[in-house]
Amino acid sequence: MEERPENPDMHVYARYTQETRLRAEEVIGKMMGGHALLYSSGLSAAASALDFYMPSTIAIRRGYFGVHEVIRKYCAGRNVSIIDLDDEYPVTQGAPAGNNLDFRHGTTLVWVESPLNPTGEARNIQHYAERAHAAKGYIVVDATLAPPPLQDPFRHGVDMIMHSGTKYFGGHSDLLMGILALQRYDQFKHLWEERSVNGRVPGNFETYLLLRSLRTMPLRVLRQSDTAAKLVKFLYSLTETQQPDSNVPAQIAHGRVVKQVWHSSLQPRATLEEEVEDTVKENHDFDPSSQITHGGSPTFGMLISNENYAKYLPHYLSYFIPATSLGGVESLIEQRVIASPGMDPRILRISVGLEDVEDLKVDIIAAMTRLVNEHS
Incomplete structure (x- = not known):
């Protein structure tokens, strides 16, 4: 045999x-x-x-x-x-x-x-x-x-x-x-x-x-996916087309810091007026709910309103570590151009870890508020 x-x-x-x-x-x-x-x-x-x-x-x-x-x-x-x-x-x-x-x-x-x-x-x-x-x-x-x-x-x-x-x-x-x-x-x-x-x-x-x-992989991944979906929804509420929660300062809402958020939970979506790279080629009308059946990726991207904000925001956060890579138990954030030359310098990538989502949201609000106060 x-x-x-x-x-x-x-x-x-x-x-x-x-x-x-x-x-x-x-x-x-x-x-x-x-x-x-x-x-x-x-x-x-x-x-x-x-x-x-x-x-x-x-x-x-x-x-x-x-x-x-x-x-x-x-x-x-x-x-x-x-x-x-x-x-x-x-x-x-x-x-x-x-x-x-x-x-x-x-x-x-x-x-x-x-x-x-x-x-x-x-x-x-x-x-x-x-x-x-x-x-x-x-x-x-x-x-x-x-x-x-x-x-x-x-x-x-x-x-x-x-x-x-x-x-x-x-x-x-x-x-x-x-x-x-x-x-x-x-x-x-x-x-x-x-x-x-x-x-x-x-x-x-x-x-x-x-x-x-x-x-521990199924427990980790499902928790990270769930937290990411909630964080995506929160960040998307900060774009200019959405109404943010009442606890969000007006100075960081309505697209003043966040221009776009990308994630499978936001699909299908229309091609936005301001697209970067060749994202207009992606099939935005695709509904991934039958393909990603247990939750979207714990990793997602967002477009910040200007390059200077994108540069400093990762370093103003406390729960997020400004670092490349993804998939770990700690939440990471990076200005993607540092690892991927040629990328639009306004793009940030977030990898969600195992922290509490409310702690992450409070951290983001504080960091964005400081960002606007110091760099506007």
Whole structure:
């Protein structure tokens, strides 16, 4: 009987199998409804997904800048076309997608990040899955911003799910981890064989920390999602089209500090008069309630009225830590341009932790009031 990589007779070498890693992969696989493999980081998982499909066309738009850098590295020396998510997809020639492992000859790979970094808005996964498969291509969904139990991309026909396990799976800002999951066992085994060769496995201690975090993950994520939805509603009330609560000082209401708030709970939404980057290309009429069934992402974005406010606000808060990353138990806020050059400097990204929502709201009111008093 052929040995199965997830159930070896013995551990020969840690690059192949290791007890703690196997246990974590088993737990995560059940959480995601597929076969999961762990990697040394989210970007090493992204690189492994590209090496696995070996596409000659990649459809992608916006999203985490690190993935774009991985794609740039993959394209070096190869004849690869990068197209927009909504462009026409070239049909993959040769074997029909999904029937066997002979798919790595000029395939089209559709890379969908949903919810989207840094806005927390959801994209219509099933729509892009159907388009990818109609072109005999494949679709990978980077679901980092809405991990289980918030959404299940496999329900909508995706071929592979990617996560930066550093974020919500890790949950404590103390480990690096990447995750890929597939539903077909033959593809999982092939991916495991490739990982055994490229050596992109996580360290044993990081995997131990991951196992620790999985025990509380559903509790953490659901609480963070609920708090984020309440905070989004509060911040949205500060925009110029909304009426704020009576306890909000007039000087920080009516768009004087907050111009826009982005989050899946605000979808569908009209394209606003003032949009940034190419957000007008996103399908704002999409209702994500049937896709993100247990709450939106605990991470979301907002547009501040001017660059100076965006620069100082993160440092005037007490409960929020001005730092990059997301998914931990502490609430974080950052001026996104610091980590992602080229981003509109007025954009702030918030990652909600486990603090009480009323404490966060009081903190925001105090910080914005100080901001207006000192920088108007």
